[in-house]
Amino acid sequence: MRLKRSRLGAYQIKKAVPQKDAEGGSYIEYGPATPITAEMWTGGGKLQTEMYGNRLPNIRNLRLNGAYYEVPGINGKVTYQMRDGPGIAAGDGICIYAAADQDPDYQIVAIYPYTHLTLEVEKR
Numbered sequence: 001m002r003l004k005r006s007r008l009g010a011y012q013i014k015k016a017v018p019q020k021d022a023e024g025g026s027y028i029e030y031g032p033a034t035p036i037t038a039e040m041w042t043g044g045g046k047l048q049t050e051m052y053g054n055r056l057p058n059i060r061n062l063r064l065n066g067a068y069y070e071v072p073g074i075n076g077k078v079t080y081q082m083r084d085g086p087g088i089a090a091g092d093g094i095c096i097y098a099a100a101d102q103d104p105d106y107q108i109v110a111i112y113p114y115t116h117l118t119l120e121v122e123k124r
Contacts, residue, residue, distance in 0.1 A: 003065050003116065007039045011062070012095040013086050014104050030093045033100040034086040038062040040096070043120070058123040060096065060106065063116045064088075070113065080117055094121055 012033035019029045043052065043059030052059050064082065071079045071087065079089040090111055093104025106121040 003039045003063060007041075008037055008065060009040055011036050011038055011040075012100040012104075013088060014093040014095065015086070016089075016091045016093060016107075028091075030104060033095065036082070036085060037065045038119075039065070048120075052122075055122065059109075060121050062094075062119040062121060064119065065116065068113075068117050078111075080111060080113065082117070088117070088119070093124070094119075096121070 013036050014030035014033050017029050017031055018026055020026050040060055040062050043056050043061060048059060049056055066085060067083045068080045068088075069083075071081050073079050073089070077089060079087045081087045088108065088111065090108050092108050094106045094108060095102065095104050096106050098105040103124075105124060107124050108119055109122045110120040112118040112120075
């Protein structure tokens with residue numbers, strides 16, 4: 001299955017890096033932006049309505065263009081490495097409407113490894 005070229009868009013993905021402040025509290029900082037090409041559509045359907053309920057208007061789906069492979073990580077967290085592209089894991093940030101030099105406006109909630117890598121992202 002191919003992605004429709006007229007619906008492809010350029011987005012920026014930023015790796016989430018957990019940090020600790022001077023008092024021992026943890027927070028997330030984002031790494032540099034890496035461009036990706038994906039097809040985006042809004043959340044909907046019976047399954048996503050049951051999963052997200054009132055949060056459904058904040059959900060977007062992205063289908064990434066390109067080959068990928070799984071990289072097992074620490075604590076069972078899987079990263080999906082795009083060939084000639086970034087590694088993507090749940091919790092990373094993505095700039096859909098924000099500029100690449102700003103903090104990401106969406107966060108990856110779920111990743112589905114189908115023929116094309118499919119992401120569910122939620123507005124932060």
